[in-house]
Amino acid sequence: MADLVEKSKKLSAYAAVDDNLLPSHRVIGIGSGSTVVYVAERVGQASNKSDLVCVPTGFQSRQLIIDNGLRLGSTEEYPEIDIAFDGADEIDSNLGLIKGGGACLFQEKLVAACSKQLVVVADYRKDTGVLGKGWRKGVPIEVVPAAYTKVSLDLVKLGGKPVVRSGLPAKAGPVVTDNGNFIIDCDFGEIPPAQVAELNAKIKALVGVVETGLFVGLASKAYIGNADGTITKKTV
Numbered sequence: 001m002a003d004l005v006e007k008s009k010k011l012s013a014y015a016a017v018d019d020n021l022l023p024s025h026r027v028i029g030i031g032s033g034s035t036v037v038y039v040a041e042r043v044g045q046a047s048n049k050s051d052l053v054c055v056p057t058g059f060q061s062r063q064l065i066i067d068n069g070l071r072l073g074s075t076e077e078y079p080e081i082d083i084a085f086d087g088a089d090e091i092d093s094n095l096g097l098i099k100g101g102g103a104c105l106f107q108e109k110l111v112a113a114c115s116k117q118l119v120v121v122a123d124y125r126k127d128t129g130v131l132g133k134g135w136r137k138g139v140p141i142e143v144v145p146a147a148y149t150k151v152s153l154d155l156v157k158l159g160g161k162p163v164v165r166s167g168l169p170a171k172a173g174p175v176v177t178d179n180g181n182f183i184i185d186c187d188f189g190e191i192p193p194a195q196v197a198e199l200n201a202k203i204k205a206l207v208g209v210v211e212t213g214l215f216v217g218l219a220s221k222a223y224i225g226n227a228d229g230t231i232t233k234k235t236v
């Protein structure tokens with residue numbers, strides 16, 4: 001099972017890069033997580049890799065870019081990115097996403113918003129069609145530390161069940177993001193695809209919320225690696 005999942009991740013990542021990285025592309029967004037490891041590997045094999053600048057979505061992603069001999073850039077230098085590749089915790093039928101299982105959602109959304117297109121890479125477990133169906137840990141929400149109790153109360157009023165993400169066993173106390181903030185995981189049950197944008201807007205409007213792990217209207221394609229070695233390609 002673990003081997004099948006790993007193979008599916010690599011399959012989706014390699015196919016996504018092979019199909020979508022064009023010779024004209026110069027600035028590439030490289031996302032976070034275990035699937036994107038294979039994206040960075042494949043981009044690092046490109047014959048024109050010295051012409052590329054890669055913009056990371058966090059500390060892990062930055063290391064992947066360096067480890068694969070690619071040139072690092074930033075959103076400050078490159079606010080217009082040709083294409084970004086990133087993983088997802090869950091994918092719905094509109095290519096709405098839950099992201100942030102690895103606490104990287106803010107910089108991921110920033111890179112996605114800077115990119116002309118976002119291509120999602122994922123194994124077959126993520127493609128459930130409805131957010132909250134397979135990913136039962138809740139929607140990750142990045143909050144300013146001083147606001148976490150206030151935002152938690154607000155999220156209950158929105159119908160959610162918020163839990164501040166713990167750093168245990170590696171760290172006593174909450175997880176601290178690459179931006180120095182906390183993550184609240186908020187369970188809203190299953191979120192119908194047509195209601196994702198509205199829920200995202202309501203959470204985003206709360207004072208203290210930096211960004212949400214609901215990605216709506218950002219992904220243009222998804223490459224799902226299947227257990228049988230095939231790939232499902234989805235577009236909106």
Ligand SMILES: O=C[C@H](O)[C@H](O)[C@H](O)COP(=O)(O)O
Nearest residue numbers: 033034035087100102103104
């Ligand atoms: O914060 C983490 C990111 O949103 C990841 O892209 C997401 O958790 C998917 O990661 P993986 O490819 O390891 O399942």
